[in-house]
Amino acid sequence: MKSFQxxxxxxxxxxxxxxxxLxxxxxxxxxxxxxxxxxxxNRVCKKMGYASYTELRYSLPHDLREDSDFSEAxxxxxxxxxxxxxxxKKVRVVYLYARGGSIVSVSYLSRFLSIANIPHLVITDIHQLALASEGLVLLISKSGETQAVIDLAHNAKRKGMKVFAISKDDxxxxxxxDFNINLNEPISGLSLYKRESQLRILEIIDQVGCQLLSS
Structure with a gap:
């Protein structure tokens, strides 16, 4: 607004x-x-990021709707x-599990839980949940289709445990x-930037960590 007088x-x-x-x-x-x-x-349109009024009149309504959708998401x-x-913060213990590259994210979340004095266990084998009967399981999978992670989720649900996840939408x-934080960005196996999705997961973990450490 300040650039327009x-x-x-x-x-x-x-x-x-x-x-x-328009x-x-x-x-x-x-x-x-x-x-x-x-x-x-046209000068105003260029300051708004469009090449001309012709481009703005057809693109701006769509762009504003997209911004609104992102805000709601x-x-x-x-x-x-x-x-x-x-x-x-309320459960007796939190179990963390992931496979492949997502294990890094689990380790990062574990640090936040330790600082927040929340009892937790990083599971490295699906059978470690066999003796658990209460608590909360948090699973991280960028695709949401890793079979070992899905199997553990089903096992936890059968035990009556809460299952939270960070994974791809749908x-x-x-x-x-029970709750899933959606990774809305499309994941392409052909991408040259294979670590991008892991960085997005770490950004979510940062948000989770900030919430955990807040009063």
Whole structure:
């Protein structure tokens, strides 16, 4: 907002107030309302990140809807994280399990649990849960389709234990779990940046850790 002054501010506010009608409004009409010219309209559009008014009038409504969707997804994720952390603070013990590269994330979460003085156990073998009868199981799987992780989730559910997960949205693991923090980013096996998904998981663990350590 601060980058728009005078006539540009009028144009900017008019565009935002008529986002859903821009398809029927020309740059000349906006210029006339602002007592300016189409050059000023296009200059405002460029400051907003668009090459021209033509691009803005068709792209802005879609971009704003996407921003709204992301905001709603973040809000839902934050609520799930809060529910998870509150549950972890109340149970007798938290069991952590992952396979492959996600084991790093489990170790990272274990550090937060230790600092928060929450009893927990990092499971390295699915059979370690055999003698458990209470507590909470938190599973991490970037695909949500690793069979060993899914099997452990089913075992925990049969014992009446709560199962939380950090995994891909709409995965097999997410359907088994009581709560799942969705990894909404698409995961491609052909990606040159195979560690990107693990970094996103670590970002979620950071959020979980901050919640655990908050009063």
């Amino acid at each position: 005078g006539t540009e501010r009028i144009i900017y506010e008019y565009i935002l107030n008529h986002v859903n009608d 398809g029927d409004i020309s740059a000349k009409q906006i210029a006339a309302i602002a007592h300016s010219n189409t050059t000023s309209v 973040d809000t839902a994720k934050n609520k799930t994280i809060e529910k998870m952390t509150q549950a972890m 995965s097999s693991l997410s359907h088994v779990s």
